[in-house]
Amino acid sequence: MPVEDQIREQLLNARPPPSSYDMPWVAMVPAPGSPQASRFPQCVDWILRNQRGNGSWGSAPGRDIGGEPWSLLGKDVLSSTMACVLALRTWGVGDEHVGKGLRFIGHNASFVTDDRSDTPAGFNVIFLGMLAHGIDMGLEIPIVGARILGFPTPMTPANVDAILRLRDTELKSMGSGTPTAAAAIHNYNGRALDYLDSLISRFGSSVPTVYPRNAYSRLRMVDTLEKMGISASFSGEINNILDSIYSSWLAKDEEITQDIATCVMAFRLLRLHGYDVASDELAQFSEESSFYDSVQGYLNDSEALLELYKASQVQIFEAEPILENIGSWSAKLLKQQLCSNKISRSVDPQEVEHVLKFPFYATLDRLEHRWNIEHFRTGSFHMLKSAYRACQVDEGMVALAADGFHSCQALYQQELQNLKSWAKEMRLDELEFARVMPLLSEARLAYGMKNILVTVVDDLFDVGGSKEELENLVTLIEKWDAHEEVGFCSESVKIVFRAIYHTSNLLGAKTAAASMAEAEWRMKGHVPSLDEYMAVTVPSFGLGPITFTSFCLLGPELSEQVVRSRDRFLNNLRTYEREEEQGKTNSVLLLDPRYGGSIEAAKRETTSALAASRRELLRMVVRDGGAVPRPMRQEFWNIYKVSHLMYSEEDGFTSTSRETLCAANAVVHEPLAWRLGGKIESPAAAASDKL
Numbered sequence: 001m002p003v004e005d006q007i008r009e010q011l012l013n014a015r016p017p018p019s020s021y022d023m024p025w026v027a028m029v030p031a032p033g034s035p036q037a038s039r040f041p042q043c044v045d046w047i048l049r050n051q052r053g054n055g056s057w058g059s060a061p062g063r064d065i066g067g068e069p070w071s072l073l074g075k076d077v078l079s080s081t082m083a084c085v086l087a088l089r090t091w092g093v094g095d096e097h098v099g100k101g102l103r104f105i106g107h108n109a110s111f112v113t114d115d116r117s118d119t120p121a122g123f124n125v126i127f128l129g130m131l132a133h134g135i136d137m138g139l140e141i142p143i144v145g146a147r148i149l150g151f152p153t154p155m156t157p158a159n160v161d162a163i164l165r166l167r168d169t170e171l172k173s174m175g176s177g178t179p180t181a182a183a184a185i186h187n188y189n190g191r192a193l194d195y196l197d198s199l200i201s202r203f204g205s206s207v208p209t210v211y212p213r214n215a216y217s218r219l220r221m222v223d224t225l226e227k228m229g230i231s232a233s234f235s236g237e238i239n240n241i242l243d244s245i246y247s248s249w250l251a252k253d254e255e256i257t258q259d260i261a262t263c264v265m266a267f268r269l270l271r272l273h274g275y276d277v278a279s280d281e282l283a284q285f286s287e288e289s290s291f292y293d294s295v296q297g298y299l300n301d302s303e304a305l306l307e308l309y310k311a312s313q314v315q316i317f318e319a320e321p322i323l324e325n326i327g328s329w330s331a332k333l334l335k336q337q338l339c340s341n342k343i344s345r346s347v348d349p350q351e352v353e354h355v356l357k358f359p360f361y362a363t364l365d366r367l368e369h370r371w372n373i374e375h376f377r378t379g380s381f382h383m384l385k386s387a388y389r390a391c392q393v394d395e396g397m398v399a400l401a402a403d404g405f406h407s408c409q410a411l412y413q414q415e416l417q418n419l420k421s422w423a424k425e426m427r428l429d430e431l432e433f434a435r436v437m438p439l440l441s442e443a444r445l446a447y448g449m450k451n452i453l454v455t456v457v458d459d460l461f462d463v464g465g466s467k468e469e470l471e472n473l474v475t476l477i478e479k480w481d482a483h484e485e486v487g488f489c490s491e492s493v494k495i496v497f498r499a500i501y502h503t504s505n506l507l508g509a510k511t512a513a514a515s516m517a518e519a520e521w522r523m524k525g526h527v528p529s530l531d532e533y534m535a536v537t538v539p540s541f542g543l544g545p546i547t548f549t550s551f552c553l554l555g556p557e558l559s560e561q562v563v564r565s566r567d568r569f570l571n572n573l574r575t576y577e578r579e580e581e582q583g584k585t586n587s588v589l590l591l592d593p594r595y596g597g598s599i600e601a602a603k604r605e606t607t608s609a610l611a612a613s614r615r616e617l618l619r620m621v622v623r624d625g626g627a628v629p630r631p632m633r634q635e636f637w638n639i640y641k642v643s644h645l646m647y648s649e650e651d652g653f654t655s656t657s658r659e660t661l662c663a664a665n666a667v668v669h670e671p672l673a674w675r676l677g678g679k680i681e682s683p684a685a686a687a688s689d690k691l
Helices: 003-012 022-027 041-049 070-090 095-107 109-113 123-136 157-164 168-173 178-186 190-203 214-227 231-250 260-272 279-285 288-292 302-312 321-339 349-357 365-375 395-425 442-464 467-485 491-524 530-540 543-554 560-581 587-595 599-622 630-647 658-668
Strands: 034-038
Touching (some): 003 214, 003 231, 003 395, 022 070, 041 070, 070 095, 070 109, 095 109, 214 260, 214 365, 231 260, 260 279, 260 302, 279 288, 288 302, 288 321, 302 321, 302 349, 321 349, 349 365, 395 658, 467 491, 630 658
């Protein structure tokens, strides 16, 4: 099956895989009125069919478990194997399977005390209790010694009574059928059986590790596709999923609200996709104590913390103290976990460092796609009472994302060559004062040209031109077609004006010529081929000359102050020292007198104004924009992110910082590298051709 079809299947039917640990517990529940037979014989059959050749259930020594070394999951496999052995012995079937399972346990008993192996919740009690229960059943356990004696069995009467007092929703929130099955085994309780019946009815013999986590699995899949840059191919499926999640959000479905990671991931994705979700719904996580009081806090769950921090970053209103609080304490705990090397195995420490360093508004989408492709772990697992994978992703998906990235690189490289040729044709490379560093299809090329021209004009007015030259350029632009009447006072003015004049005319001429070709087709009744049609209609659509200027005209919600101020604030924070030396004004310098000459106080005020402007811009982008389509609004956000990258540490235009050049080369030139050490060669990247 093609990778795209596999992904669609997972999006539409996000069914968790069967659990080698939960299956035997459910299999041990006796049938009503027939305590010598299983109520769920299909689970017994599954156990008989799924033993590995080495005698284990789960994974096998010497193999990787979804990319994770066997040694990390040794205790989990021992637990699953022992539970399956007990289930088969309970019903007197599979003697050969039982023997092989016991031999496997004996050969790998060292994992019981191996600190390198991840420990399932309650392992020390449950596993040794299973061994003691097996001895009571007459099994010859190849692990002997007084250390296993005196440990309680997995379910004492007190444990069972506590479970039976739970409400139905609490039974579900325990995450699996195991504790409920244990209650049904020890005390034939109708409510526990009803829950197990619903589990089997939904999943057949495939009892999952965690239930219900369907919402989490689907959200994780959507997030993964977006992080790797391939979500556009599945937009219909993703929209359907988010519509469903939003309905559950409005209904306060416990599958959403009772799990930290699910709740905050739903909030983040829904808000960024334009759904109306209030941060008040996250009030239960506002304080640090809420984490420590949860199961995730008990397990020191780094993933939940990371999702909390990501959600805190999508502020769109000035007063969202809940998100501010969550961001503060979650960042603190993540940093503590990094420093103490306590990051959960399910999370890559490099990802935590990356997210803390680069909030989602501070990096480019293509840089994020590259980072996530190169650092993606196809089989990262979570460990509760047993190991499970929340998102079934294989190297096929990573390869699909890499293909898409390299295709974009090839296009960017061609666009860059076109910009270089244009700059040379316009003689912009002859201007000593100009910073001609083109980093940026029709719309992107037009924007790149205009961006370069704006930079050149800015440099002329800042440092390169005399008063006579500046006045001459202004007059030439006012006269436009009659510029010959004015004349050029210098060669620099001549180059700058002709670049502006010819480029503006060129973009308009291309659009007019393409529109004329379409008109001739219509008049002559000509039916073009698809290639011919696309070659003409893309420029005739007018993206080049109208896209970015039309944004400013079509969007009444995107006020001039919002569009301009955020980039200007970023620029001023990084250029105030240079501009002060040049005798120029700057918002930081203008604020300086208000704070008694304190530059640091003025910088803090500018940073605060920048944050407020960013929140307002994001709110206008993600919420209903009226007549302005979402893709247009999104471009303003993309431009902001470019500006943030350019001015994050210094003036990226003037300094040509190593970080800026590395970012540009990573997007345009450098081939991807697999995290596992292999290399994916870019079909168009040339190692010697750098910006």
